[in-house]
Amino acid sequence: MTASRVVERLLQTLPVLFGISVIVFLMITLTPGDPVEIMLADSRATPEQADQLRRDLGLDRPLPERFLVFLGNALVGDFGISFFHRRPVIEVILERLPATIELTLAAMLLAIAIAIPLGVAAAVKRDTWLDRALSAASLFGVSLPGFWFGILLILLFSVTLGLFPVGGRTPFDLEVPRVSGFLLVDTLLAGRPDAFAAALRHLVLPAVTLGLPTAALLARVVRSSMAEVLTSDYILFAEAKGISRRRVLWRHALKNALIPVVTVAAIETGSLLGGNMIVETVFGWPGLGRLVVESIFARNYPLVQAAVLLYAVTYVLLNFLADLAYTALNPKVRL
Amino acid sequence: MSVLLEVRGLRTVFPTRRGPVAAADGVDLSIDAGEALGVVGESGSGKSVTFLSILGLIRPPGRVVEGEIRFDGRDLRRLSHAELRALRGREMALAMQDALSALNPAFTIGQQLCETLVAHGLARSERAARTQAVALLEKVGIPAAAERLDDYPHQFSGGMRQRAMIAIALAGRPRLLVADEPTTALDVTLRAQVLDLLDDLRREGGLAMALITHDLALVAERCARVMVMYAGQVVETGPTREVIAAPRHPYTRGLLESLPRLEDPDRPLHPITGQVPDLARVDTGCRFRNRCALATPDCARPVPLAPAAPGRLARCIRAAELA
Amino acid sequence: MTVAVAEERPLSPLALGLERFARNGTALAAAVVIVLFVLVALLAPLIAPHDPADADLFRRLQPPVWQEGGEWAFPLGCDSLGRDILSRLLYGARVSLTVAALVIGIAAVLGTLLGLAAGYLRGWADVVISRLVDTLLGFPYLIFAIGLMAMMGPGFHNIVLVLVYKEWVFACRVVRGETLAAREQDYVEAARALGCGSAHIMLREILPNVLSPVLVVATFRMAYVIILEASLSFLGLGVQPPTPSWGNMVADGRDFLVDAWWVSTLPGLAILTLVLAINLASQGLRDAFDPRLHQA
Numbered sequence: 001m002t003a004s005r006v007v008e009r010l011l012q013t014l015p016v017l018f019g020i021s022v023i024v025f026l027m028i029t030l031t032p033g034d035p036v037e038i039m040l041a042d043s044r045a046t047p048e049q050a051d052q053l054r055r056d057l058g059l060d061r062p063l064p065e066r067f068l069v070f071l072g073n074a075l076v077g078d079f080g081i082s083f084f085h086r087r088p089v090i091e092v093i094l095e096r097l098p099a100t101i102e103l104t105l106a107a108m109l110l111a112i113a114i115a116i117p118l119g120v121a122a123a124v125k126r127d128t129w130l131d132r133a134l135s136a137a138s139l140f141g142v143s144l145p146g147f148w149f150g151i152l153l154i155l156l157f158s159v160t161l162g163l164f165p166v167g168g169r170t171p172f173d174l175e176v177p178r179v180s181g182f183l184l185v186d187t188l189l190a191g192r193p194d195a196f197a198a199a200l201r202h203l204v205l206p207a208v209t210l211g212l213p214t215a216a217l218l219a220r221v222v223r224s225s226m227a228e229v230l231t232s233d234y235i236l237f238a239e240a241k242g243i244s245r246r247r248v249l250w251r252h253a254l255k256n257a258l259i260p261v262v263t264v265a266a267i268e269t270g271s272l273l274g275g276n277m278i279v280e281t282v283f284g285w286p287g288l289g290r291l292v293v294e295s296i297f298a299r300n301y302p303l304v305q306a307a308v309l310l311y312a313v314t315y316v317l318l319n320f321l322a323d324l325a326y327t328a329l330n331p332k333v334r335l
Numbered sequence: 336m337s338v339l340l341e342v343r344g345l346r347t348v349f350p351t352r353r354g355p356v357a358a359a360d361g362v363d364l365s366i367d368a369g370e371a372l373g374v375v376g377e378s379g380s381g382k383s384v385t386f387l388s389i390l391g392l393i394r395p396p397g398r399v400v401e402g403e404i405r406f407d408g409r410d411l412r413r414l415s416h417a418e419l420r421a422l423r424g425r426e427m428a429l430a431m432q433d434a435l436s437a438l439n440p441a442f443t444i445g446q447q448l449c450e451t452l453v454a455h456g457l458a459r460s461e462r463a464a465r466t467q468a469v470a471l472l473e474k475v476g477i478p479a480a481a482e483r484l485d486d487y488p489h490q491f492s493g494g495m496r497q498r499a500m501i502a503i504a505l506a507g508r509p510r511l512l513v514a515d516e517p518t519t520a521l522d523v524t525l526r527a528q529v530l531d532l533l534d535d536l537r538r539e540g541g542l543a544m545a546l547i548t549h550d551l552a553l554v555a556e557r558c559a560r561v562m563v564m565y566a567g568q569v570v571e572t573g574p575t576r577e578v579i580a581a582p583r584h585p586y587t588r589g590l591l592e593s594l595p596r597l598e599d600p601d602r603p604l605h606p607i608t609g610q611v612p613d614l615a616r617v618d619t620g621c622r623f624r625n626r627c628a629l630a631t632p633d634c635a636r637p638v639p640l641a642p643a644a645p646g647r648l649a650r651c652i653r654a655a656e657l658a
Numbered sequence: 659m660t661v662a663v664a665e666e667r668p669l670s671p672l673a674l675g676l677e678r679f680a681r682n683g684t685a686l687a688a689a690v691v692i693v694l695f696v697l698v699a700l701l702a703p704l705i706a707p708h709d710p711a712d713a714d715l716f717r718r719l720q721p722p723v724w725q726e727g728g729e730w731a732f733p734l735g736c737d738s739l740g741r742d743i744l745s746r747l748l749y750g751a752r753v754s755l756t757v758a759a760l761v762i763g764i765a766a767v768l769g770t771l772l773g774l775a776a777g778y779l780r781g782w783a784d785v786v787i788s789r790l791v792d793t794l795l796g797f798p799y800l801i802f803a804i805g806l807m808a809m810m811g812p813g814f815h816n817i818v819l820v821l822v823y824k825e826w827v828f829a830c831r832v833v834r835g836e837t838l839a840a841r842e843q844d845y846v847e848a849a850r851a852l853g854c855g856s857a858h859i860m861l862r863e864i865l866p867n868v869l870s871p872v873l874v875v876a877t878f879r880m881a882y883v884i885i886l887e888a889s890l891s892f893l894g895l896g897v898q899p900p901t902p903s904w905g906n907m908v909a910d911g912r913d914f915l916v917d918a919w920w921v922s923t924l925p926g927l928a929i930l931t932l933v934l935a936i937n938l939a940s941q942g943l944r945d946a947f948d949p950r951l952h953q954a
Contacts, residue, residue, distance in 0.1 A: 019793030027809045139941075143933040145885050147892045148908055148926030155915050155923070233436035237500075239392055241451045242424030242507065245416075255441045274800025278889055282912075293893055296808040308805040316796045329441075 006324065013320050017313060021074065024309045025067050028301055079306035084298050089306045093288060098181030099169060100280070100287035104272055106203055107211035112265070114215040119222025120249065123257075126227055134219055141216025146275050150209040150282035157205060164205050167284035171198050206283045210275055214268050221264045226257040259329050266322030270315045339511060339543050340366040340389070345402035347388045353615040358384040360567040362402070363640060366543050368510065373554030373575060374547045375590070376564035379611055382547045385564070386513045390427055391419045406511070425455045428509040432516035434500040438488035444499050445484035448472070451506040468506075475502045475532060494525040498532065505536060512537075515547045530557055551590050555579055563587050566612055566622040569640055573647030583649035583657050585627045621650070629653050675870055678946035685942020691935035699751040706745040707731070711900045714740035719918040735920045737910055743921065746902035747928055753903045754932070757814070757887045758880050761821040766876045768822070769829025770868070774860045776830070777837025787830065794827045803886060807895040817896050821883055832875050836868040870947045877940035881933045888929050904929050 045053070054060055061069075073079065079089035122134040158166045165171070169183060176195050179186050184203070187196040229235065230253055238248050277289035284290070288307060295303040345362040348355050359381040366372050376382045388399045391411065404411040406427065411419060423429075431437040438447060448471060449464035451457075458464035465484065472480035475498040488496060497517065504512060514533065518526040534557065537544055546558055554561050554575060561578050563571040563586065571584040582588040589607040596602055609626030620635040621627075627634070633652060643649035651657070679685055698705070717740035721728040728735060734743040776787040794802075806820040840846060841864070849859050890896035891905030899906055904925040911921025 015789060016792050016796045019789065020796055023793065023797070024805070027805055030809065139934065139937055143881065143885075143930055143937050145888055145892075145905075145908075145926060145929050145933070147889055147905075148922070148929065151908065151912065151915065151922050151926070155919055159916050159919075233431055233433065234439040236392060237429065237431055237437040237503075238439065240390060240423055240429035241454070241503065242420050242422070243450065243454055244420065252439055252442075256439070270798040271800070274798045274804075277800060277804060278893065281893060292804065293895075296804070296895065301808070304805065304808050308801055311801045312797050315798050315801075319796075 009323060010320065013316055016316055020312045020316065021071055021309065022067070024305055024312065025070050027308070028305045029063065029066065074306075074309060080302040082295075082300055082303045084295070084300045084303070089303050092291070092303065093306060093310065095181075096286060096288045096291045099183075099285060100276055100289055102182050102184065103203070103206055103210065103279070103285060103287060104269075104276060106207040107214065107272060108265075108269065110207055110211035111215040111218055111268075114212075115218035115222050115261075116254075118215075119219040120226055120254065122219070122223040123226035123230060124249065131223070134216075134223060138216040138220040141213040144213055146209065146213065147278045147282055149213070150206070150279055153205050153209055154282070165202050167202075167282075169199070169202050169286055170195075171202075206279050206285055209282070210272060210279045214272060217268065218261065218265060221261050222257065225260050226253060229253045229257040232256075255329070259326060262325050262329065263322055266318050266325075269318050273311050273315060337368050338365055339368045339370075339407060340364075341403075341405045342385075342389065343403040345385060345388055345399065345404065347384050347393055347397060347399045349397040351615060353613070356614045357567055358397075358614065359388060362564075362567075362569055364562055364569065364572070366511065366545060369537070369541045369543055370560065371537065371544045371546060371558040373558030373561040374545055374564065375549065375551050375554055375561060377549055377611065379566070379614070380564040381567040382564045383515055386429075386515070386545060386547065390423060390429060390513065392423075392429075421455075424451055424504075424507040424509065426507075426509050427511045427513065428504040428507065430501050430504040430512060430514045430517050433520050434493075434496040435488060437500055438496070438503075440488055443485050443487055444472070444491070444503075448484075448503050448506055451503055455507045457507065471502045471506055472499065474536075475499070475505075476528075477502070493521060494528065497521060497525070497529055501529070501532065501536075505540075505542075508540065509542070511543045511545070513545045513547065516549070517546070518553070519548070519550075533557075551579075552594060563590070566617065567614055568622060568650060569648075570623070570650045571643075571648065572640075573644070577644070577647060581657070583643040583647060583654040584623075584651045585629055585653075585657070586623050588657060589626075621652075629656070670866075675943075675947040679942055682942045682946065685939050685946075688935040688938035688942065691931070692939060695751055695932050695935070696755060698748055699755045702748040702752050706742075706748045708742040708745040710741060710746040710749045710902050712741060716740060719914060719921070721918070722920050734924055735918070737907070737921045738914060738918075743907075743924060746907060747904070747925060750902040750904040750907060750925060750928070751932075753814070753897055753901065754884050754887060754929070757818055757821070757897075758883045760818050761825055761883050762876050762880050764818075764822050765825035765879075766829045766872055769826035769831075770833045770865070770872055772826065773830040773833025774837050774864060774868075777834040778841055778860050778864065779856060784834075788834075791827050791830055794824055797824070799824060799886065800889065803890060804893070804895060807890060812895050812898050814897055814901070817887055817890060821886060825879060825883065828875055828879055829872055832871050833868050836871055837864055840864045840867055874940065874944045874947055877936065877943055881936040881940070884929065884933055884936070 059066075077090050079093075081087070082089045082092050085092050118134060122131045125131060154166055157163045170176075176183070176186050176190050176192060179189050183199040184196065187193075187199055235248060235253055238252050239245070243252070276287065277293055279285065280287045280289035281293055288310075292304055292307045295301075295307070342362060342364045345359050346357055347359040348357050350356075358379075362381070362385050364372070364385070374382045374386075384393070384397075387393055388402075389404055389406075389411065393399055399412065402412070406422065411422070414422075438444070442450075445465065445468055448468040449458070449461070452464045452467055458467055468484055469480045472483060477483055477495055477498055483491070483495075488499070491499060497520075501517075512533075517533070518529050521529060530553075533544065533546075536542055544558075546554065548554060551561075558575055560573065561571075561575045562569055563578075563584065565586050571578060571582065571587045573583075578587060579591065582591060586607070589605075592605045593607060595604060607626055612622055612625065618635070619637045621630075621638045624630040624634040629651075631653075638650050638652055640648050640650045641654070643651075643654040679689075714736075717732065717736045719738060720732055720736040720740070722735040722743075723730050723733045725735075732742050732744070734747065737743055737746070772787050776784040802824055803820050806823065807816060810816045810820065837860075846859060846863055849863050854863075887896055888903065888905035888908070891903040892909045894906070894909065896905055897903035899910075907925035908922045911918065911923075911925075914921055
């Protein structure tokens with residue numbers, strides 16, 4: 001996999017990234033309502049001051065010019081000021097980002113940890129109760145509305161059983177110096193295992209809400225990919241060589257079976273990114289997703305715009321990485 | 336000549352929607368050490384299933400339901416999974432038809448070779464394994480073996496890939512090689528090369544071979560003895576030269592007559608009329624009788640595999656008349 | 659030896675597929691459930707015991723009939739404003755199904771037409787449409803929807819619009835693929851040789867052949883759209899109160915989980931049941947139309 005090929009593939013994502021920025025820009029500019037009015041809603045500015053602000057912000061310039069300005073600023077990470085927070089938008093976003101990443105990562109890891117063993121087991125024991133149970137669970141997982149699942153879990157495990165906290169990321173009184181922004185890391189760095197445990201407990205329900213349906217879907221993909229691989233000639237040949245069943249399964253079969261799974265996992269992260277918003281809202285998780293939803297109601301559009309752009313770009317890049325991973329794993333495609 | 340492999344009454348059954356099918360139904364065979372047995376039959380005759388059963392590679396829901404399989408005197412059906420697995424690759428090996436699908440595309444040839452060596456304890460270290468692997472590739476006639484060790488299967492040409500697969504199959508120095516259509520996917524020139532290679536390896540290592548094929552001409556060239564299978568049963572066995580010169584089963588004769596002749600290109604082709612019976616619906620009588628010119632009402636009764644001449648067996652009540 | 663007897667009356671692939679679908683027990687049961695939901699939605703004004711907007715603070719958070727304090731007049735209990743949950747569920751079905759039907763309907767038509775154009779006409783039409791498809795696919799669905807709803811404002815019409823903006827892409831992709839394959843077929847050559855115009859070929863020759871895949875995709879997507887609308891309504895960005903949507907009903911009950919679990923749980927159950935049925939039915943549909951599973 002030569003570097004030039006990687007760059008080539010990366011360049012191929014540019015049109016899509018461009019298109020996305022166009023759409024996001026249009027989203028903002030076509031919003032009904034005058035942004036200046038919104039910004040000055042609480043102050044008592046005169047119409048002349050409002051016009052001046054409009055000129056300062058470049059709102060009186062033609063659309064294409066405004067788009068280029070927008071694009072230029074976006075590329076350096078300048079998304080303007082969030083009047084709501086009185087701080088640059090990018091700062092606010094970066095502050096809340098680690099919480100979202102922590103949640104998404106936890107959900108993804110959970111999903112993979114469940115999906116692979118389950119999928120492999122179902123493939124090996126095809127058409128048994130395990131296989132059918134997995135099919136049913138998968139169907140359920142896809143049909144379950146995420147927000148309701150979260151609420152159900154809260155009802156069951158927090159309200160009724162009292163096993164987990166109802167929401168939030170930490171107990172009220174928890175104070176831990178912020179180093180990385182990732183609570184699980186920071187609590188350990190501060191030498192506070194009790195805080196670590198608390199943070200973990202708060203992470204469980206949201207991560208399960210986000211990760212379990214994904215796990216069901218991924219398990220299904222693992223299963224069918226694995227089942228197909230197991231019928232291959234090279235599996236038969238490997239067994240004929242006298243290799244142990246376990247090694248055949250985990251080394252020979254899995255390596256080939258995981259290839260399509262990687263692609264699906266990448267696409268699924270797209271729904272995880274969206275699902276984030278819902279789960280963070282349900283659990284009061286102080287991440288980017290909840291920030292976006294709050295900002296929408298606060299009409300803090302610059303922030304919404306920046307977040308949407310960020311999410312979309314991340315998704316495109318993730319797909320690109322999945323593409324790379326697919327090529328790397330599949331020697332036939334290596335060139 | 337000691338008997339290496341002896342099979343009696345092997346029955347392997349697969350459940351299908353139309354009912355259970357005995358893909359191998361009462362198969363008897365024997366192979367001596369160092370001998371080449373040709374196994375001839377069309378698709379569905381049970382030739383591959385028979386040997387997969389012997390190797391213990393039949394997967395559920397298929398099952399070996401009956402039979403005695405003795406390798407070197409040991410009854411393979413009484414062995415545990417682990418014991419049988421220890422034999423595979425080390426005493427008995429399989430070479431498949433299409434090397435491209437038989438080799439794992441995700442691993443290099445070297446990795447797949449070394450894996451066999453290490454699995455059977457023939458190499459202690461990574462380095463020792465690699466040295467042996469290079470030697471194996473050279474033995475099967477692959478040039479620049481040391482460099483090619485790190486190539487992937489798709490980077491080899493068809494013929495070289497077939498040789499590499501054979502090298503892997505023989506890495507454990509087995510005493511019996513089951514070659515399932517080893518040359519069907521190759522063109523004529525490569526075919527001869529691979530078969531020559533197999534002959535050399537056999538002579539050198541005293542390797543016994545079961546050459547499974549649908550091509551009777553191939554067996555005529557390379558195998559001292561031949562076994563003809565039809566619809567899950569063995570219908571004729573014997574020394575190749577004799578069987579070809581004077582077949583004792585109408586199916587064998589039909590096969591021979593359907594082969595085009597080089598010395599008589601204008602001779603019309605004589606395919607065997609009719610079709611192979613549905614194995615889900617066969618009865619106890621002769622399975623060839625619906626296509627046989629010599630069929631009589633007596634053929635509807637069970638026909639045993641009986642001696643038709645010294646060293647020759649045939650499953651036909653009128654075998655003597657064919658002489 | 660059996661010999662197949664040829665069917666006397668010619669059946670279109672569509673009819674054959676539907677026939678096979680009918681033979682699948684689970685799928686058929688699921689289809690019945692869906693029909694029930696549709697009926698309920700259509701007949702809501704007639705069968706709902708109460709007006710869904712009728713608030714009565716004396717009935718605030720009244721439990722369902724099987725719990726203490728409940729009564730048969732309000733079998734599934736009341737929400738925080740004392741409104742009958744059963745009636746709201748029935749009217750909520752209208753919202754969900756109407757949104758789904760509209761979105762899928764429009765998106766399917768739009769997507770099919772654009773897919774035909776892209777696949778058959780190729781050239782700049784294909785380039786533009788494919789670029790659009792790729793860009794839209796690059797957006798995670800919910801983020802796209804949330805972003806647009808934020809800008810356009812909440813409400814029924816906007817939800818339909820926003821969802822259509824992304825949904826047409828799925829039908830388009832499928833149809834474009836099928837069209838690309840179909841245009842190489844002999845019957846298209848024959849039509850061209852006869853002098854048929856592009857529009858005729860696309861609509862009369864190719865379209866009937868791509869209908870089954872579109873049907874399968876549309877049914878799958880319907881489940882997704884229903885969940886999406888519910889999610890948006892849950893966040894407050896979708897259908898606005900007092901119009902009941904299953905999504906905003908779940909949101910309503912969030913603050914009362916401890917005392918009144920039914921306010922949030924029951925609407926979600928409705929969503930789950932309907933979506934499960936749709937997914938089962940679409941699986942059955944896909945199996946019925948899959949050429950690989952049904953060789954003649």
